Amino acid sequence: MISAVCLGFFGAILALVGMKCTKIGGSETTKARITCLCGLHFILSGICSLTACSLYAHRITSEFFDPLFVKQKFELGAALFIGWAGSVLSILGGFIFCFSMTEGFSIREYSYNGATSLITTQTKITKMGRNPGTPQKDPPEQSFSGKQFGRNAYV
Structure with a gap:
């Protein structure tokens, strides 16, 4: 979860740098590459968070159904479901970042006269x-x- 938080933080910083409205980052091609890198950070952050939530859920369910486990048993709670939903949204957001900026890699400009x-x-x-x-x-x-x-x- 710590790696997911760190990757998400650096992805958010790269998203701010890669936005078209900021003056930091250089040309449109450079900003497109930075935004794609930001999307990769969000995808990796979502995968790390999904892995951590799933491992913890596996531990809870295996302890819950183990008859020899005598300590206090826990159930799956809202925090796990929120973690799974957040990680899926992070992965989808990363893909959207990567595929929305593919136009910055080509230097074609079209004009519509109506x-x-x-x-x-x-x-x-x-x-x-x-x-x-x-x-x-x-x-x-x-x-x-x-x-x-x-x-x-x-x-």
């Missing part, structure tokens, strides 16, 4: 024709259907 730029570009091409110097007549009115924009047009 559906209005698509409409104005189509309108200009239709009205002007292939040669920009010769305008053509307006096309006949067509019924509007949202199928021409794809599924992300209204987002």
Whole structure:
């Protein structure tokens, strides 16, 4: 449990350094690597905590069902269930940290101009024709259907 607490503490410090809103840590690629390292710390912390809770639960159940054990017997309590839930959440959070920052490893930038730029570009091409110097007549009115924009047009 001590190693789980230490790994979680260092993971939290690395999470603060790897956030995009902080000025510590350098470029976006460096911050992505720091955040992935933070996720690994959280995964290891969750595994250590899960192991410690499971070993203690095994000890409690083996002593409880042992007929030769004469000392006071304990039962599984809320602290063990909270420990298991916390360790699973720590592991899931670590995976989320690792997989959410994979975009920082590639240096591609995309820009979205929106559906209005698509409409104005189509309108200009239709009205002007292939040669920009010769305008053509307006096309006949067509019924509007949202199928021409794809599924992300209204987002």
